[in-house]
Amino acid sequence: MQNEAYGALLAHARETAALEQVSGRLGWDQETTMPRGAAEQRGEEMAAMEGVLHARRTDPRLAEWLAAVEPADAVAAAQVAKVARAYARAMKVPGKLAQEIARVTSVSQGIWAEARSRDDVAGFLPTLAEVIRLKREEGAALAEGGDAYDALVDDYEPEMTGADIARMFGEMRPRLVALREKVLGAAHQPKPLDGAFGADAQMRLARDLATAFGYDWSRGRLDIAVHPFSSGSGNDVRITTRIAESDPFNCFYSTIHEVGHAAYEQGIDPDYLLTPIGQGVSMGVHESQSRIYENQLGRSRAFTGWLFSQMTERFGAFGVSDADAFFGAVNRVQPGFIRTEADEVHYNLHIMMRFDLERALMQGALQVGDLEAAWNDRFKADFGVAVDRPSNGVLQDVHWSVGLFGYFPTYSLGNLYAGCLHKALRAGVQDLDAQMAAGDLSAATGWLREKVQRHGSSMAPRDVIAQACGFAPSAGPLLDYLEAKFGAIYGV
Known part of the structure; x- marks a missing residue:
């Protein structure tokens, strides 16, 4: 029986x-x-x-x-x-x-x-x-x-509560703000890209980037959407990106980010296909994959050197003198409006703002009619810039329209997990930078597949990360990485 x-x-x-x-x-x-x-x-x-x-x-x-x-x-x-x-x-x-x-x-x-x-x-x-x-x-x-908000968070990150998230953000915020102030006040400021980059050429390079990061095209496809996303699991995992001809990084790094999600689903043990444990264990762990693909790997000095050569080959001279200047342009720190385009220093500050607003909405402390003003006031306080139009403000994200309340905090939890995984990956893979400089991500993505992705939902979220890293997850490795990386870029 x-x-x-x-x-x-x-x-x-x-x-x-x-x-x-x-x-x-x-x-x-x-x-x-x-x-x-x-x-x-x-x-x-x-x-x-x-x-x-x-x-x-x-x-x-x-x-x-x-x-x-x-x-x-x-x-x-x-x-x-x-x-x-x-x-x-x-x-x-x-x-x-x-x-x-x-x-x-x-x-x-x-x-x-x-x-x-x-x-x-x-x-x-x-x-x-x-x-x-x-x-x-x-x-x-x-x-x-x-608490109703806790119950919604639990749908995306089991056993996590609003209080847990608030404590996490309380630990992260002081060092992030201090780093931001040092970076924005630095004498050296990398120059941004300036020019037009054709949509067709962007999409061709985006497809090559997806391939480099291990996306299995026999089980996936790449399309255009208003807001990039990944969909599906197992043998049908689809990704989308978006294109702005003045900003190819938007397309390239959105693609790499979504490949991180897709690679997680494609990398789960095939024996688990269409079973309860045949999908990612939580959105925090899911975001750890998309964020480490996009940032610690995709925005690294080694990999951006390869990307610089690819862009030069495809677009010709585009106003960036060398690979070092390109690395600075990729990682340029600016208090921009758009979360998905935010640099690594500012990104979690965007999430903290959204967490506070959506938690207040769910608890009734903030009314919908007051949301735009609350957003604009908080953004000016946190980023020092006034929101110029709603599409750069309260209307920029799709999440609330589709009911994903409790989802936003998992982006920062994913960053925290990614910081831990990156520390362990560096210890576990020899000659990582040399491989990435040649456009070869196979050792890095293979390590992540073996340590994280193949397990699907067979373990609890924190247990997946702890087992992969050999230590309990915390914000320390992420903050150490950010301070070392941006301190070197900006000379602070």
Whole structure:
């Protein structure tokens, strides 16, 4: 009976996972190729899919199978634990609420994109208010009397709370602010790129960068989206990027970032395909992969030397004298508006701001009608620059429109994990810089695949990082790396 229960449980979970992938593909299509006029219909389609999925996640047979099963090994135990967790969470959320969230957030995404293109905050706020109302309701259902925001965070980073995040940011902020002040006050300031870089040439190089970082094209594709993202798992993992002809780094590093996410999903043990542990264990660990690919590897002195040669070959002389000046341009520190384009020194300050705002929204301390003013005031206080238009401010990110409250902090947690992994990677891979200088990332990405990616969700998030690094994760390695790197670039 025990083996029968496990077999039935896993078969049910596989079918659910397959349907989740289909739902995810609808989301990918919405962001890339769906005609604009299909938005309302797509919302109904997404709601219908969520109804089917919620019914499967709350199937009464799951309780029977979970009560009867006795896992035979650690992998089976991890599979059962994931199903039990998902079942417990799903049972707390009414099916109608789950469907309504799916419908509203699908439609809201299109409304946000249109409002962003027109810098029309007023046109988006009523929809955002509805999303927030629904997410508060979901958070309250999950929390069962506890903190609703904590319950939402737990969906992206299990066992993490708002208080944990606040403590993490409290530890990181003083050294980040001190480093920023030194860097911005330095006598030497690297020059930015200046010129036009053709879209077609950017995309060709972006594809080559994805290949260099190990993206498996037989199981993936690259498209254009308003907001870059990665979608899918297993044998169908898709990425997107965006292009600005005046800023090729936007395209290149968005691509590398999303390849980090995709490589994680492609690197999971194929035996786990379409099973509960066959996806990334948490968004913090997921972001550790995208951020280490993008920053510690992609923005390193060694790799930017190779990228400089590639850009010179493809674009000709583009106003940067040599590889050292190019390294400075890639890592130039400026208090810019856009989170996805932020340098490593400022990036976590962007996340801290969003964390405080969304936590206040969920707790009712900040009203939707006051959000734009709160954003602009906080941005001026943190970055010393006044927001010039909503698309550079409160409308820049897609996350709130699709209900991803609790997601933003995982970017900084991913940076923290990436700092730890980079320290261990440097100790574990010989001649890393020489390899990266030749455009060869295989040793680095292979180490990450073996130490992190292949495990999927078979371990707890912090355990994955601790086992890979040989020490408990903390902010120290990240902050040490940032101070050493930018201290050298800016001579401070």
